[in-house]
Amino acid sequence: MPPIINGEHSKITLNTKNVFIESTATDLHKAKIVLDTLVTMFSVYCAEPFVVESVEVEQPDGSVVVYPELKYRHEVVRVEEINKKIGIKESPERVADLLTRMCLQSEVIDGGKNVAISHGFNNIVKTIPSTNTIANQCSRDDVSEKLKKPLSSSKAVHIANPKTLEFQVARTTLIPGLLKTVSCNKKMPLPMKLFEISDVVHSDEQKDVGARNHRHFCAVNYNKTPGFEVIHGLLDRTMQLLEVPYTEDKTSLHGYYLKAHEDETYFPGRCAQVIANGKPIGIMGVLHPEVVNNFELNLPCAVLELDVEEFL
Numbered sequence: 001m002p003p004i005i006n007g008e009h010s011k012i013t014l015n016t017k018n019v020f021i022e023s024t025a026t027d028l029h030k031a032k033i034v035l036d037t038l039v040t041m042f043s044v045y046c047a048e049p050f051v052v053e054s055v056e057v058e059q060p061d062g063s064v065v066v067y068p069e070l071k072y073r074h075e076v077v078r079v080e081e082i083n084k085k086i087g088i089k090e091s092p093e094r095v096a097d098l099l100t101r102m103c104l105q106s107e108v109i110d111g112g113k114n115v116a117i118s119h120g121f122n123n124i125v126k127t128i129p130s131t132n133t134i135a136n137q138c139s140r141d142d143v144s145e146k147l148k149k150p151l152s153s154s155k156a157v158h159i160a161n162p163k164t165l166e167f168q169v170a171r172t173t174l175i176p177g178l179l180k181t182v183s184c185n186k187k188m189p190l191p192m193k194l195f196e197i198s199d200v201v202h203s204d205e206q207k208d209v210g211a212r213n214h215r216h217f218c219a220v221n222y223n224k225t226p227g228f229e230v231i232h233g234l235l236d237r238t239m240q241l242l243e244v245p246y247t248e249d250k251t252s253l254h255g256y257y258l259k260a261h262e263d264e265t266y267f268p269g270r271c272a273q274v275i276a277n278g279k280p281i282g283i284m285g286v287l288h289p290e291v292v293n294n295f296e297l298n299l300p301c302a303v304l305e306l307d308v309e310e311f312l
Contacts, residue, residue: 018053019042021035021038021039021042023035023038032067032068032069035067035068036068036069036070039052039068039070040052052068052070054066054067054068055067079091079092079095082095083095086116086119086124087124087125087126087127088116088119088124088125090119098118098119099118101118156169156170156171156172156201156203157169157170157201157202157203157210157211158170170200170201170211171200171201172200172201172202173200173216173218173305174196174198174200174216174218174305175218175220175265175303175305176295177196178194178195178196178218178219178220178303179220179291179292179295179297179301180295181194182194182220182222182295182297182301183295183296183297186296186297190222190223190224190299191221191222191223191227191230192220192221192222192223193219193220193221193222193230194219194220194222195217195218195219195220196217196218196219197215197216197217197218197308198215198216199213199214199215199216200213200214200216201213201214202214214307214309215307215308215309215312216305216306216307216308217238217304217305217306217308218303218304218305218306219231219234219303219304219305220301220302220304221301221302221303222297222299222300222301223299223300224299224300225300226270226286226301226302227300227302228270228284228285228286228302230302231284231302231303231304232284234304235274235284235304235306238306239256239276242308242311244256244276244277244311250275252278253277253278254277255276255277256274256275256276256277256281257275258272258273258274258275258284259272259273259274259275259280260272260273261273261283261285263283263285264288265287265288265291266283266285266286266287266288266303267285267286267287267288267289270285270286271283271284271285271286272284272285274306276310277310279310281306281307281308281310282304282305282306282307283304283305284302284303284304284305285302285303286300286301286302286303287300287301287302287303
């Protein structure tokens, strides 16, 4: 493709009438999304707005595929379910009209939300949810005790309608993403030192959406030796920049210190919990060999992950 897209025939000048748009990716689904987005954006400036020409792509197996697809994503929604979730009573025709106002055909999850927006949240009559019990509803602790299940433990947030299998659950840690990056760059010279600062998602029944975001900082050191001292130095430098001093007083509410910790993800005896201002904010250590092998890595890894939400 590069000789074609970068050639004399496809170059763009002031006299160009036809623009060839090409998308390259390792994921076909994402490539389609990018291509459709670019094509629709540029179509606004066409001689005939919103009209584009398709291209036939011949695959190695001889099959022919036409791009861009620009197809609608069809979903079936039940009006009864939307009315029940929102707390309104509207006919299918009325719901279709409300969705049309939002410039949507219909979607399973967002359909109900857009119906509520178009209908108007202030126009929804407040009612008490129906319940089958005749007394007070059971508390979470009561349910946990009866079912003998630790409902209070943190669980991953599941995506209701994922478009790809890889994104079915919101991540609760940044470690897998960094290890996957290391695995894809094993040919790079050692040592490999990577970091990421991004959000993770945890279940939280106290929130309206049932989940909360936390900003995490994660770093990995991949080398012939574990390099625990490398991430230890990174922790000290990070805390210095955050103006959190080191303390040897384990009861102090000011400063940070390390506490021996056991976690199945880390090698036994090579793991420590980071305590700052009296609360655990992270964990550091040498990853367990089984974890390293699961990412097709053959050298030890030392990892540091901190919850920096408290410092923002």
